[in-house]
Amino acid sequence: MHISTLFGALPVLIAILTPTTFAQTWSFCNPMNQTGCPNDIALGISNYSIDLTSQIMSTDVWNTTAGTINYDFKEGAQFIIEKKLESPTIQSNFHIFFGQVEVIMKAALGQGVVSSIVIQSDDLDEIDWEWIGGNQTHVQTNYFGKGNTTSYDRAIWHEVQTPQELYHNYTTDWQKDKTDFYIDGQVIRTLKKEEANGGKNYPQTPADVRLGIWPGGDPKNNEYTIEWAGGAVDYEQAPFTMAVKSVRVSDASTATEYHWSDQTGSMESIEVINGTKRAFGLDGNNSVSPAQTAAQRWRALSDTAKIAIFCSVGGVLLVAMGIMAFCCIKQRRAGKKERVLADAEFEKGTAELLAFRAEMNRQRALRMQDTKSGLGGNGYQKF
Numbered sequence: 001m002h003i004s005t006l007f008g009a010l011p012v013l014i015a016i017l018t019p020t021t022f023a024q025t026w027s028f029c030n031p032m033n034q035t036g037c038p039n040d041i042a043l044g045i046s047n048y049s050i051d052l053t054s055q056i057m058s059t060d061v062w063n064t065t066a067g068t069i070n071y072d073f074k075e076g077a078q079f080i081i082e083k084k085l086e087s088p089t090i091q092s093n094f095h096i097f098f099g100q101v102e103v104i105m106k107a108a109l110g111q112g113v114v115s116s117i118v119i120q121s122d123d124l125d126e127i128d129w130e131w132i133g134g135n136q137t138h139v140q141t142n143y144f145g146k147g148n149t150t151s152y153d154r155a156i157w158h159e160v161q162t163p164q165e166l167y168h169n170y171t172t173d174w175q176k177d178k179t180d181f182y183i184d185g186q187v188i189r190t191l192k193k194e195e196a197n198g199g200k201n202y203p204q205t206p207a208d209v210r211l212g213i214w215p216g217g218d219p220k221n222n223e224y225t226i227e228w229a230g231g232a233v234d235y236e237q238a239p240f241t242m243a244v245k246s247v248r249v250s251d252a253s254t255a256t257e258y259h260w261s262d263q264t265g266s267m268e269s270i271e272v273i274n275g276t277k278r279a280f281g282l283d284g285n286n287s288v289s290p291a292q293t294a295a296q297r298w299r300a301l302s303d304t305a306k307i308a309i310f311c312s313v314g315g316v317l318l319v320a321m322g323i324m325a326f327c328c329i330k331q332r333r334a335g336k337k338e339r340v341l342a343d344a345e346f347e348k349g350t351a352e353l354l355a356f357r358a359e360m361n362r363q364r365a366l367r368m369q370d371t372k373s374g375l376g377g378n379g380y381q382k383f
């Protein structure tokens with residue numbers, strides 16, 4: 001911990017003491033089932049990028065939907081499971097309507113621990129990458145259209161060199177007629193639109209980007225999910241850390257918003273709104289407000305780091321120390337409260353995802369069982 005960090009942080013103390021208000025009125029709304037869902041805010045540019053070894057995500061741009069994210073100058077943004085049922089996850093507040101998502105990352109080690117990149121729309125179109133902590137040779141790519149979990153050969157495992165040890169470049173190039181999945185510049189999978197149930201289940205609606213880690217092998221989950229995750233999580237081995245060095249996202253359009261004009265969930269039903277300005281500014285390399293980034297950097301420091309900063313100072317101005325000690329306690333209390341809330345959040349924020357995965361794995365397991373017993377592919381329908 002460098003003392004110089006303190007001086008960088010000092011001007012920010014004022015900002016911490018000032019309460020921030022951030023209206024969060026958005027709630028999940030599936031445009032195929034409900035009318036009047038809010039428009040999706042578009043990214044609307046090419047090559048939004050953020051280097052997480054030196055920059056912090058803005059809460060305007062990324063919503064932490066469970067847990068907290070740690071930052072490390074070497075590893076970047078860390079998604080850490082320290083104890084049972086933690087599942088730090090972030091979700092972009094922007095959407096892309098086709099485009100590219102590049103993530104330079106290292107998956108978490110640990111049996112039953114799942115690291116993931118998910119590109120997901122409001123009606124559950126989804127493209128994803130998943131790493132199983134106990135598998136150091138493969139990564140899975142998968143997709144869903146309109147939340148259809150019927151499993152044929154959508155999930156594919158690909159070889160990759162020790163993804164829990166080495167950072168790799170996982171890029172998804174999502175286009176109207178096909179999606180290319182790249183690892184370090186090599187195409188490892190191409191999904192053509194027509195392969196996806198004749199195009200009907202091809203991901204085709206404005207989607208956000210989610211990064212996170214979750215205990216797929218938590219004993220609370222059903223046996224299929226635990227099995228898919230590679231076995232039960234042994235929390236004695238925690239912490240389990242997924243680390244993201246950088247993210248680059250391109251939106252294929254230059255829109256400011258996307259409007260779902262009907263309930264078909266088809267790409268044609270999406271109205272591209274070309275306003276003058278996105279509802280929020282960007283962070284990272286596209287930030288126009290470096291001061292805000294400093295404030296966020298400070299807020300994003302872990303409680304221990306903050307305490308370490310305070311404690312390493314020693315003889316600086318007494319008044320400053322007084323203020324800082326106050327903040328220290330305040331932040332620490334806030335931190336504890338946050339953690340309790342974060343734990344509770346697992347149920348709320350992840351339950352839906354888990355239910356989705358569980359169903360997918362249940363169907364897959366049943367299918368496998370039926371194939372083995374010679375019943376053929378449709379046996380699961382009996383249940």
Ligand SMILES: *[C@@H]1O[C@H](CO)[C@@H](O)[C@H](O)[C@H]1NC(C)=O
Nearest residue numbers: 029030032033034123124147
């Ligand atoms: C949307 O509606 C479909 C069909 O009515 C239903 O199967 C699905 O569970 C609903 N999804 C949500 C998220 O409500």
Ligand SMILES: *[C@@H]1O[C@H](CO)[C@@H](O)[C@H](O)[C@H]1NC(C)=O
Nearest residue numbers: 045046047048100102248250
């Ligand atoms: C965005 O970045 C990609 C990859 O680095 C590059 O190939 C492309 O030319 C860039 N596009 C624009 C519009 O800058």
Ligand SMILES: *[C@@H]1O[C@H](CO)[C@@H](O)[C@H](O)[C@H]1NC(C)=O
Nearest residue numbers: 049050051052246247248285
């Ligand atoms: C951000 O910009 C810096 C300086 O131009 C560049 O070195 C870095 O690669 C960029 N980061 C990303 C993630 O594109």
Ligand SMILES: *[C@@H]1O[C@H](CO)[C@@H](O)[C@H](O)[C@H]1NC(C)=O
Nearest residue numbers: 024025026027063064065349
């Ligand atoms: C951010 O996530 C929280 C927790 O899931 C949610 O309550 C809130 O509505 C989200 N905010 C936005 C802007 O999406």
Ligand SMILES: *[C@@H]1O[C@H](CO)[C@@H](O)[C@H](O)[C@H]1NC(C)=O
Nearest residue numbers: 134135136137138157158230
């Ligand atoms: C990793 O996954 C691949 C693909 O499913 C599988 O062939 C391999 O046996 C797995 N390795 C371990 C250690 O589970």
Ligand SMILES: *[C@@H]1O[C@H](CO)[C@@H](O)[C@H](O)[C@H]1NC(C)=O
Nearest residue numbers: 102169170171182184185186
């Ligand atoms: C990551 O891979 C994509 C796809 O091959 C490529 O366009 C991009 O330049 C790569 N990014 C870096 C930082 O190498």
Ligand SMILES: *[C@@H]1O[C@H](CO)[C@@H](O)[C@H](O)[C@H]1NC(C)=O
Nearest residue numbers: 148149150152196197200201
């Ligand atoms: C779900 O996908 C399966 C497999 O592609 C397909 O047979 C089925 O018709 C799809 N269901 C819906 C509601 O689109």
Ligand SMILES: *[C@@H]1O[C@H](CO)[C@@H](O)[C@H](O)[C@H]1NC(C)=O
Nearest residue numbers: 253254255271272273274275
């Ligand atoms: C916005 O611009 C795109 C591309 O120029 C165009 O296809 C689309 O129709 C425009 N949207 C509206 C609502 O005018």
